Amino acid sequence: MTSGSGNSLGSKRLRLAVVGLGKMGLSHLAVVRTHPDVELVAACDATAYLTDVIAKNAELKCYTDYDALLAQEQIDAVLIATPSKLHASMVQKALDRGLHVFCEKPFVLELADGNRLHALAQSKRLVTQVGYHYRFVGAFQEAARIVGSDALGTVHHVRAEAYGPVVLRPQGLTWRSSKGQGGGALYDYACHAIDLVNFVTGMPSSVSGVVRHSVYSRDVEDEIYCTMHYDGGASGQLSVNWSDESFRKMSTRLSVWGTNGRMVADRQECQIYLREPHAALPDMQVGWNVRYTTDLTDPVWFYLRGEEYSAQIDYFVQSILTKRLNGHNAFGTALETDRMVAMILAGGTAAAPVPAHRPGLLARLMGA
């Protein structure tokens, strides 16, 4: 972390408010509150019992009304971690007031909103960032470096996979299982995998063969598969399923095939197979090379659930202090992920509910 000196705000700490106190909001709140360059001014959530608990037990000023927060507090930046369908209007209000904005992923649900907000932030020269934290994981940064170095030769295929145990039965009462609110595995899980593809191998130009199926959910998809196409002829596959109990927690993996080798990266490690040595990677040998998280992870001032959550907040803070516009995960970058989501939504049928107990293929062929 490079913090504390020569910032554009003088010696003043950045005044910030956190909006939305769900799982991610609380996690962000904890990270932000410990940051040496930040003064956490207030938190905001529409649910009064949550703000009650935080106000009384964490001694933090809390609002239940976002407009009241904006009207009454002198702040430099806002961190928005509300349900996805609220992002667009909340980001708009923050930008209108000249605030720098960190917004949880996915950025927005309507591309038109995203384009407008991106342009607005640009015109006002405000720092923006969306919470795609995988770009701050050491192993994925190493993946981007390796692919960017051309050491793998001509890249001809990429595969992005994300699996985890989120929806394991036919129920679900939160906005994550509601259509139209940014629920479903596409917005919740696939966005991370798509963003990784955009980060490491660049944004594909089209998608085909889209499958969006429900496994358990009534209104949203639980699994997404599609083929991705690049202008140069390279292809990719996206494979996402948040109804897989065999994973302890979300597991994301990116594999890249090139004419000179292959690379596989997950949160823990980055494995590289090289057919020929390459000048850009002088410390890597022909055959397998493994880089572990212990070598790839920079220390952070405060740890909660992973260095990447702290690193992305610090990056946002430093972007504001050094007036770095268009850094990692700025609205413009996050919009690429939203464009991919729009392509997938356009290319597939609406999430059609499928019975949880589908007859086996063999049984169907046999006419059972």
Add this chain to the structure above:
Amino acid sequence: MDRVLFGDNQFFGVNHMSEEKARAQQIRFQDLQAVIDVLDAAYQEGIRTFMCTTHDRVAQICDHFRAHPGKYPGYKFYPCMPYAHKYANAVTDHGMIGALRKFLPEDGAIGAMLKGGVALAGRDVDAIMRLLIDAEMKMFQGLSTPVIFIQNVVTDLLLGLGMKRAFRTFHDHVKQAYGAEPGYITMNTPMLLDVLEEQGVHNPIVCSNINKIGFRMCGGLAAYEAAIATRRFRPIAMSVLASGALSPREAIAYVCGQPHIESIVFGASGRANIRQTKLLIDELSRPALVPERAAA
């Protein structure tokens, strides 16, 4: 506390280096007997304390120890609560209050209150925390649990949020209801020590990563070394091998070279590995023989 404590990550597919290794371990240890065999091997190597998360499967391990009390004289469990994914998944599924409802007993005032949708007042957080601790401790009934830990994801969340009084509540409830010592697992030791002191928690048991390369030691290696040397607390070192980034001898020599570290917790899956690590800790923990004593 014993010098050497046995950890449980290997049993539940937690491996900070490799998802493949984690899965291989999960497959091996889905049979309870395979877990018991490793605990038996550790016991035979002289390791009498099992420091374990409150994972559902630990309940089965507890059943085994309750059923064979004669086989494990002096055996102690150090519960670490909660197994966070259980709660995180429930929050995603049911929302914050729905998740609380799921884990709290249905009877009693708090359960009734949650059912009625009454707003939580500040003081109720203490009551809810006590109920959650009791729910997590159920599986250890009848077993010796002299130290009870709060897991780092919760410690560090509370620490970051500034919910400082919760540490005191945990401390008081663990002492009063279980006659046990409270322990705190954290990735942010220097920061936590300040807050515990502020809350009047004296000489706390704090378990954190302590390794030569400073991996996941927030505040930095120097701040940890200074805290260990000068502050009054009872450190337990975990992740001493830095997830395999160091050779065992080098790693353990470093930790044993730090003054005042009371215990070292490690997990391993094979008898040979357990023996090697235990012997190394014993060897490197032995105070150097001063000449007079050696002569005597």
